[in-house]
Amino acid sequence: MCSVIDWPETWTEKFPEARGARQSPVDIDTTAASSSGSAPPLEWRYSVNHTRSVVNPGYCWRVDENGYDSELRGGPLGTDVYKLQQWHCHWGAVDGQGSEHTVDGRSFSGELHLVHWNTSKYNSFTEAAGQYDGLAVLGVLLMVGKKHTELEKVVRLLPFIRHKGDKVTMSDPLDPARLLPARAAYWTYPGSLTTPPCTESVTWILFKEPVEVSAEQLALMRKLRCGEASCGEEAMELLHNSRPTLPLGNRELRDYGG
Ligand code: SG7
Numbered sequence: 001m002c003s004v005i006d007w008p009e010t011w012t013e014k015f016p017e018a019r020g021a022r023q024s025p026v027d028i029d030t031t032a033a034s035s036s037g038s039a040p041p042l043e044w045r046y047s048v049n050h051t052r053s054v055v056n057p058g059y060c061w062r063v064d065e066n067g068y069d070s071e072l073r074g075g076p077l078g079t080d081v082y083k084l085q086q087w088h089c090h091w092g093a094v095d096g097q098g099s100e101h102t103v104d105g106r107s108f109s110g111e112l113h114l115v116h117w118n119t120s121k122y123n124s125f126t127e128a129a130g131q132y133d134g135l136a137v138l139g140v141l142l143m144v145g146k147k148h149t150e151l152e153k154v155v156r157l158l159p160f161i162r163h164k165g166d167k168v169t170m171s172d173p174l175d176p177a178r179l180l181p182a183r184a185a186y187w188t189y190p191g192s193l194t195t196p197p198c199t200e201s202v203t204w205i206l207f208k209e210p211v212e213v214s215a216e217q218l219a220l221m222r223k224l225r226c227g228e229a230s231c232g233e234e235a236m237e238l239l240h241n242s243r244p245t246l247p248l249g250n251r252e253l254r255d256y257g258g
């Protein structure tokens with residue numbers, strides 16, 4: 001089958017939750033965010049030295065952490081501990097577009113998502129992914145600038161996972177903490193997965209400070225293809241993969257740090 005990804009307009013037919021009131025992404029209206037001054041700091045402890053897989057599922061590139069013990073806690077997460085499952089990226093057809101979240105209406109050139117699941121309450125990623133407090137995703141906005149050296153460890157493997165279903169092993173050490181910006185300030189709100197089934201299970205934590213990646217690195221992401229190798233030229237280029245923003249509605253957007 002050489003059909004490419006379905007577009008967001010069609011998702012609600014098969015995935016009714018995509019019509020819900022707790023959907024992501026959203027536009028961050030910075031003037032509407034309420035301050036949470038005394039919240040405990042967000043803390044992460046990531047494993048560096050283990051084998052990871054880099055895969056092309058047909059709609060992004062994704063790095064699977066393969067069960068290693070990397071943890072996120074604190075901030076809006078209460079007393080629960082969340083474990084890093086995978087991280088992936090969203091980008092656009094041209095520089096300046098491609099982030100899922102927007103800030104005061106402004107798009108960025110891409111957005112990294114580090115997906116964590118609640119190991120204090122649930123037994124597996126799959127179980128957690130269906131619960132209101134099951135997942136925590138760290139979002140990092142990407143802007144065009146200098147080459148990102150940690151991300152380059154993934155980008156240089158992209159030519160080897162050009163088509164849907166392709167997968168390679170990365171054995172170089174990589175520190176997921178180096179994917180995060182220097183300043184820990186962030187916005188947080190309750191939301192959903194941004195792809196089907198759009199489950200309303202995510203505590204979103206979006207860093208305020210964007211991180212730089214080079215135009216060349218973004219160009220290499222756009223060379224990935226949505227289809228299998230057997231589709232030949234019909235395995236179309238994955239030029240963009242971001243869901244448009246949805247209304248925040250009655251949800252509280254909180255602001256941590258200056
Ligand atoms: C990406 O975003 C993938 C999905 C992910 C989805 O398309 O990384 O993950 C897999 C396993 O392909 O879906 C369940 C899940 O994590 C939505 O994640 S996101 O909301 O952070 N964008």
Ligand code: ZN
Nearest residue numbers: 088090113194
């Ligand atoms: Zn994502």
